[in-house]
Amino acid sequence: xxxxxxxxxxxxxxxxxxxxxxxxxxxxxxxxxxxxxxxxxxxxxxxxxxxxxxxxxxxxxxxxxxxxxxxxxxxxxxxxxxxxxxxxxxxxxxxxxxxxxxxxxxxxxxxxxxxxxxxxxxxxxxxxxxxxxxxxxxxxxxxxxxxxxxxxxxxxxxxxxxxxxxxxxxxxxxxxxxxxxxxxxxxxxxxxxxxxxxxxxxxxxxxxxxxxxxxxxxxxxxxxxxxxxxxxxxxxxxxxxxxxxxxxxxxxxxxxxxxxxxxxxx
Amino acid sequence: xxxxxxxxxxxxxxxxxxxxxxxxxxxxxxxxxxxxxxxxxxxxxxxxxxxxxxxxxxxxxxxxxxxxxxxxxxxxxxxxxxxxxxxxxxxxxxxxxxxxxxxxxxxxxxxxxxxxxxxxxxxxxxxxxxxxxxxxxxxxxxxxxxxxxxxxxxxxxxxxxxxxxxxxxxxxxxxxxxxxxxxxxxxxxxxxxxxxxxxxxxxxxxxxxxxxxxxxxxxxxxxxxxxxxxxxxxxxxxxxxxxxxxxxxxxxxxxxxxxxxxxxxxxxxxxxxxxxxxxxxxxxxxxxxxxxxxxxxxxxxxxxx
Numbered sequence: 001x002x003x004x005x006x007x008x009x010x011x012x013x014x015x016x017x018x019x020x021x022x023x024x025x026x027x028x029x030x031x032x033x034x035x036x037x038x039x040x041x042x043x044x045x046x047x048x049x050x051x052x053x054x055x056x057x058x059x060x061x062x063x064x065x066x067x068x069x070x071x072x073x074x075x076x077x078x079x080x081x082x083x084x085x086x087x088x089x090x091x092x093x094x095x096x097x098x099x100x101x102x103x104x105x106x107x108x109x110x111x112x113x114x115x116x117x118x119x120x121x122x123x124x125x126x127x128x129x130x131x132x133x134x135x136x137x138x139x140x141x142x143x144x145x146x147x148x149x150x151x152x153x154x155x156x157x158x159x160x161x162x163x164x165x166x167x168x169x170x171x172x173x174x175x176x177x178x179x180x181x182x183x184x185x186x187x188x189x190x191x192x193x194x195x196x197x198x199x200x201x202x203x204x205x206x207x208x209x210x211x212x213x214x215x216x217x218x219x220x221x222x223x224x225x226x227x228x229x230x231x232x233x234x235x236x237x238x239x240x241x242x243x244x245x246x247x248x249x250x251x252x253x254x255x256x257x258x259x260x261x262x263x264x265x266x
Numbered sequence: 267x268x269x270x271x272x273x274x275x276x277x278x279x280x281x282x283x284x285x286x287x288x289x290x291x292x293x294x295x296x297x298x299x300x301x302x303x304x305x306x307x308x309x310x311x312x313x314x315x316x317x318x319x320x321x322x323x324x325x326x327x328x329x330x331x332x333x334x335x336x337x338x339x340x341x342x343x344x345x346x347x348x349x350x351x352x353x354x355x356x357x358x359x360x361x362x363x364x365x366x367x368x369x370x371x372x373x374x375x376x377x378x379x380x381x382x383x384x385x386x387x388x389x390x391x392x393x394x395x396x397x398x399x400x401x402x403x404x405x406x407x408x409x410x411x412x413x414x415x416x417x418x419x420x421x422x423x424x425x426x427x428x429x430x431x432x433x434x435x436x437x438x439x440x441x442x443x444x445x446x447x448x449x450x451x452x453x454x455x456x457x458x459x460x461x462x463x464x465x466x467x468x469x470x471x472x473x474x475x476x477x478x479x480x481x482x483x484x485x486x487x488x489x490x491x492x493x494x495x496x497x498x499x500x501x502x503x504x505x506x507x508x509x510x511x512x513x514x515x516x517x518x519x520x521x522x523x524x525x526x527x528x529x530x531x532x533x534x535x536x537x538x539x540x541x542x543x544x545x546x547x548x549x550x551x552x553x554x555x556x557x558x559x560x561x562x563x564x565x566x567x568x569x570x571x
Contacts, residue, residue: 222333
């Protein structure tokens with residue numbers, strides 16, 4: 001019978017990504033797919049869902065930003081420290097077989113699953129435009145990794161300290177007008193994702209989004225991550241869904257629910 | 267053929283989405299109804315909002331599941347609109363699960379959820395995961411169980427089911443007590459234990475609450491025995507709950523005395539399609555064995571039937 005008890009491993013490597021985020025490499029063959037997530041557990045600190053930022057050669061990684069008590073505690077961990085996880089959970093991004101060019105639009109640490117997807121897509125012979133938006137150059141993630149993987153990296157920062165000054169969605173608009181893109185993938189702040197999907201839909205390009213909600217079980221029973229109005233659980237029927245479907249969800253880009261189930265506006 | 271009845275409330279099939287499973291939002295309940303649940307139950311609603319325990323709150327193991335979500339809910343003010351949405355859109359009976367820490371508060375919550383007009387109110391007097399906060403559940407004490415149900419019946423005309431804990435020496439006695447208090451039915455069982463899992467690499471209990479209620483296939487025989495005992499003590503309709511994931515499991519509970527069967531962890535083991543699958547499997551069993559109705563099978567495992 002299937003179980004999802006925690007697996008606890010010693011961290012093999014800690015890679016600094018930006019001023020407030022790090023990647024942790026764990027020696028475990030998770031058999032994950034890009035877009036899926038794990039529930040990461042630091043005994044004593046707590047547990048939270050985190051996107052898988054890469055997997056190869058029997059190792060996988062998670063990348064996180066110190067934004068709350070659990071992620072702050074995890075970000076203090078060093079090589080050799082123990083970290084627990086269960087998963088992988090959720091749906092995956094799907095690369096169309098007959099596609100040639102793909103565009104990624106990531107915001108902040110939302111770029112993590114897109115970095116994983118980019119590496120897989122390039123291995124499959126796809127051309128990838130990796131668009132990343134951040135507040136400033138110190139908040140950018142995975143840029144060198146993406147360049148090394150062979151992606152065409154495009155950057156947008158709020159202050160113009162790197163790349164163009166402005167939004168990643170504006171960069172996307174230009175790319176979609178200049179090149180034939182078969183599919184757009186996005187992960188990051190919900191308002192940014194909504195804009196990304198709207199731009200893609202207007203230009204007739206299909207898209208996929210990764211929607212995050214408060215999660216408890218991770219395997220589709222507690223109901224905490226249900227999204228209106230379909231009522232699907234994003235840990236099980238998501239987090240990856242088509243952009244078109246996301247736009248049809250009355251909740252998408254408008255509100256979410258907290259740990260009690262109370263609605264909170266974005 | 268699969269239809270059944272709970273205190274006058276008709277169900278097209280005997281599967282019931284158990285409380286605490288995909289029951290946080292109205293839309294989520296409607297989704298489970300569309301997936302074939304004969305009735306759906308909300309996550310337990312309390313008067314004021316409750317954050318619940320911090321993660322980790324739920325994991326699975328070999329044959330079961332352990333959880334200590336801690337009765338998180340937004341409180342009646344925000345939960346009642348979700349309930350209203352479900353009542354309006356589910357097209358199957360909706361059961362409002364309620365929880366409180368005092369008799370007076372139980373009355374207030376029952377009154378508040380009644381405004382949404384659910385088909386049944388399930389009175390959760392048996393959650394094992396908040397003992398640090400509230401002490402032993404009310405359902406461990408026959409006297410208090412009677413008083414709680416009396417209070418509920420005084421404030422609402424909606425059928426009230428008491429949800430009982432298996433963690434008592436004689437559950438039949440508790441069943442008699444809630445019947446005395448005016449209960450229209452019983453949901454049994456709540457989770458078993460509490461239990462504990464320790465991760466040996468981390469050398470620490472897994473749940474933040476350390477202990478949690480056990481559910482899933484591992485507890486099914488305990489549930490069957492409790493249903494059997496309750497049916498022996500009272501003829502109230504029973505929603506038999508506890509580890510049923512297949513049609514055969516459901517029939518077993520019906521034969522012990524259940525009129526309907528709650529499905530919780532089954533949603534994990536078989537996905538949301540579990541309701542249709544279980545209903546189909548019950549139907550197949552009835553066809554093979556020549557049973558014509560759920561009522562015909564109900565309680566037949568008892569010697570005197």
